[in-house]
Amino acid sequence: MNLLHYCALTLGCLAISVGPAGAKASARFSGTPKILDGDTVQFDSIKLHMEGMDAPQIDQICLDSSGSHWKCGVAAREQLKSRAVGKPWMCKATRKDAYGRLLAVCHVDGEDIAREMIEEGWALASMTGSRRYLTDEKAARTSAAGLWAGAFVSPRDWRRHNRHAKILGIVKPRAQNSKRLLRSAFGARRPSRDCAIKGNVNWSGKCIFHKPGGHRYKRITMEARYGDRWFCTVNEAKASGCRATRR
DSSP, rough: HHHHHHHHOOOSSSSSOOGGGGOTTTEEEEOOOOOTTEEEEEEEEEEEEEEEEEEEOOTEEEEOOTTTOHHHHHHHHHHHTOOOOOOEEEEEEEEEEEOEEEEEEEEEEHHHHHHHHHHHHHEEEEESSSSTTTHHHHHHHHTTOOGSSSOOOHHHHHHHHHOOOBSSSOOOHHHHHHHHHBBBBBSOOOSSSSSEEEEEOOOOOEEEEOOOOOOGGGGOOOGGTOEEESSSSSHHHHHHHOOOOOO
């Protein structure tokens, strides 16, 4: 019996035997993954972004049903975590996106995790690539589930700090609260020690990322009000519309 068959039968392996560089678009993974954010998991050293869904970034801010700010990105991560506790996952990679991220469809007890998260209002259906969950998003919006019970901007607009982003949800925020929806929840404090890449929005509204040890890294101050935010990986920074510093 080879390793792949053993994993499929026992669910005892974290991933099939391929390294990060060798992970193929058809690879299969099983076990209980580490939850990185509302739509990204990690098996051993391989990160998977779930196909067809877009959850709030870990440092994204939303408004709740009473109009108060809350860390919806953290809440989305915790919702995904609740589906991983003590339960074996089965994930099948589908493709790599334009930023080199490995996309996958994941199931727990036969249930599609992305569909559950979108149905319950903790993520949106992705507007790029697969759009298989658009009906589920509509249902969540109609029932004001999860994020839809308050106010928020789409994760895509938040990542790109789109000042003209449409406000989603049933709560109609005041102007000053709408502006805060584009800020990072963490400001000068990075969300974790693994997320040390600085995304700095310059005077023209462009996001430039700086890695630790870079020429200007220590001089860059993080200002949430201008859209500055922390990243865990270079691919994550690029997927958010940031480019590397030229210095």
